[in-house]
């Protein structure tokens with residue numbers, strides 16, 4: 001039987017506020033355990049929470065960027081459960097009145113774009129962390145994270161493949177980073193993803209039973225977990241079994257998902273409005289203020305890149321998919337106003353080097369980047385004025401990424417300067433022709449296809465350093481006899 005995959009995603013984004021959601025404690029990652037705590041986030045009796053204004057502003061900004069309606073009145077609720085990392089015995093979240101609702105995010109480009117509907121985005125606080133690394137099997141609790149502001153962004157079940165889900169996650173992550181509301185650091189848990197996934201017969205209207213996958217912190221693992229679930233559920237259904245509604249965890253070592261809890265064990269959170277917090281009113285002024293603070297988002301940038309730089313859809317799509325890459329490109333074009341040439345290098349060799357080094361595009365913006373716009377442009381200028389050939393320049397770029405040296409240093413040290421001197425090139429051509437009399441005869445009897453063979457030989461003999469345009473010109477002349 002053929003099945004259709006149905007995926008919905010919940011993403012928890014940690015907001016980049018300096019203080020926590022309901023108290024003044026800091027939110028920096030990596031501080032010594034329990035040093036960023038106070039009576040409020042420790043859940044001591046008699047304290048009162050105060051809403052972090054910045055977190056609310058960040059939520060509104062994100063909601064607007066996701067085309068959501070911002071609710072003029074929304075309310076915090078208590079989500080009750082017991083766990084050692086939750087000292088209050090409840091988490092303050094939003095339930096029936098979230099701050100943002102009914103939006104969408106567009107994924108893909110060039111005719112294959114698709115709108116993924118956003119059901120809601122709500123504010124909540126994070127829990128602490130249990131550390132099971134104590135001596136003699138003891139566990140410890142670190143409450144530094146308790147009370148950190150989160151925005152939970154929930155989609156409708158609109159995604160139809162793991163690839164689509166990952167495309168959505170990447171787009172969302174990049175948007176959050178460019179909005180400057182979240183650092184997008186998945187390894188440090190600033191962005192966590194929980195997909196829910198079900199299968200249904202192709203053409204069926206009703207959804208199948210869904211399985212939720214808990215807290216996954218890399219695009220790679222999210223994809224692997226979803227792919228595993230599709231296989232597992234297909235097998236169960238093909239064998240006539242039933243999918244159980246349950247929450248599963250991804251076990252990276254085993255490469256499989258394992259049951260965490262079933263529906264029967266699911267918590268009844270007994271949500272109710274938090275009596276310590278008055279309903280949060282969002283004024284029109286607050287929304288307009290947030291709207292003014294929005295940076296240029298990728299759709300608008302896509303359009304601008306096409307118009308301003310005259311780039312084709314493919315180039316603009318790649319460049320504007322990441323703010324860091326778009327900024328990098330624009331810095332380069334300012335220094336070297338050849339939009340298409342720069343685009344070819346940035347979307348080609350530069351991205352390739354990032355991939356090889358397992359680095360993200362934001363690496364290009366960092367102060368330690370080995371290939372700053374300045375440095376890339378100095379290499380491109382050398383190609384432009386014939387000092388170095390294109391293929392060699394690519395090897396130089398690789399070396400620049402690996403060693404942090406400048407193009408000029410590498411080219412000089414390795415003697416890679418392009419050979420354009422006619423006398424030197426003619427000498428190589430003469431040698432190649434002398435070694436291959438048969439091919440020379442073939443060419444002269446009209447078999448022009450062997451021309452490529454000669455170009456290849458000359459380039460090889462020159463160690464790739466010959467100026468290809470010059471080689472072509474001289475070869476044509478010499479072979480003509």
Ligand SMILES: [Zn+2]
Pocket residue numbers: 020023024025036037038039040041042147
């Ligand atoms: Zn605190």
